[in-house]
Amino acid sequence: MTDPQGTSEPRFDAVRAALRRNLDSGEELGASLVVDVDGERVVDLWGGFRDTARTVAWDQHTITNVWSTTKTVTSLAALMLVDRGELDVHSPVARYWPEFAANGKQDVKVRHLLSHTSGVSGLDQPATIEDLYDTERAAARMAAQAPWWTPGTASGYHLLNFGHLIGEVVRRVSGRTLKQFVAEEIAGPLGADFQIGAAERDWSRIADVVPPPPLPFDPEAAGQDSPAYKALTGPSLTADVANTPAWRAADIGAANGHGNARSVARILSALARGGEVDGVRLLGEKTIELIFDVQADGVDAVNGLALRWGIGYALPQKDTIPWIPDGRICFWGGWGGSMIIMDFDRRMTISYMMNKMAPGILGSDRSATYVRAVYDHLS
Template identity: 80%
Template structure:
């Protein structure tokens, strides 16, 4: 039996048991799980292994690539600028980034970037992962593109380029690259062990990601004009690339954040706690309200599944994620199953980060098991 380490309140015994069961069965390789209830960390668990050979244990300071959970931190950065009055999410992107107005995008607003409704959900061909690493060039290419659908009419998940788009707005407004903004204005003040990319000094404690089973999309059958095809091939990303030095050195605010459940919960619990974490104010209540302005509700053009978007975060939609209840909740997660949920009604934050990626588009069976166990424990 694999040891699960950390602490938890007795009422969350079933949460710990679920994590222990998944690690023992091999469904989980290594993982961390945190529940913050009104500023009280009532679950802080970790266990398993950092490597497939099961020779390196997942310890308290293990971090991993959290894929699109990174987007929740990038959105937080933009909303902090909005809270300060430096950024208007209802203003045209071109107010802050004039080049973005090219090819009919002059009326695309910042909220459209934050809600995946801008029409620019990837790089036009040719597109490679290496293109994404050249932040200036790839971002300029996106600014020059024509939208792939009428902006604001539907969401099309900005899978790999969300950080390029929102991050460029953050840079233009704050004068800081996204990676630096997160380090200096979010993770640093909160003492959160999270970074966009990963400093080489930290590579020795990273749990390499283990890719999921092959995706179910038949890109050939969908056709080259499909937004799904354009998004998922603009560029194609092999999950193994997350374990490479080039990926870790990049500033990819959509997909290459490195942290664990504790650090992600530390930052994002600001939303559930009213905007302030242990005296560090990130947002005010009015800005948090902005998140819940619904921007899209329907089949996402980039993923082909129903999604409901506010400004910066997904909103509950039972047909998409049945184990997230209705209410004043915002959330998102990463490819393979990582998940961060902020339940404002309960002042609750649930954070789950792992290295063995599961199948599916949003969350995984494991994510659902843990989240359901948390809500069952709360009654």
């Protein structure tokens, strides 16, 4: 039996037991799990291995590619500029990025980018993963494109380009790339072990991702003119690309953030704690309220999930994620099952990051088990 490392309060023994079971059974390879309640880490656990050969232990300094959990940090960066009065979510993107007005996008608002409703959820063909590594050039291509559906009418998950769109707005407003902004304005001040991409000096402590089974749907079935097909092939990728130097060197604010449960919780707890973490204020209450302004509520045109999108974050939707309760909660997760949940009523943040990717699009049986165990034992 492998007992997870770290600490947890006795009332969360079921959470520790669930992680232990998954590590023992092999469902988990390596993982970290944090529950922060108003700045106190009542659960701070990690365990397992970084590698499939099970020769290198996952320790408290291990980081991994967290896939779309990265988007939650990218959204925070944009909201920080909103809070400073430098960015208005209700203004056209073209106010800050004039080239984006091309091909009928002059009325696309910043809030549309943040809620996946802009109509630009990938690159027009031809598109390869290497195209995304040249961040500015890829953003310029997106600015020149026509939208794939009428902006603002529905969400179509901005799978790999969310960070290119938001990042270019951040760059135009702040003069810094998204990677720089996150390092200097978020991770640095908070002392959070998180970065967009991963510096070469940190590669030795990265847990490579272990790819999941194929996704449970075929983009061809939707038709080549559909937003789903265009997004999933614009560009397509396999999970093992995350283990390459080129991916780690890139600035992909949709998908190549590197961190662990502790660092992601440290950053995103700013939301549940009223915008401030240990004296470092990132957001004010008025800006936080924007998160709950519903922008889309229905079946997403790209990933096919029934989703409620606020500004920057998903909101509870029982049909899709029944194990996240109703209430003043926002969340999102990464391919393979990583999850970050901010519960405003309880001033609580739940963070789960791992290297062995599970089947599916959002969440996993493992993340569901941990989250249920947290909520079952809050009293």
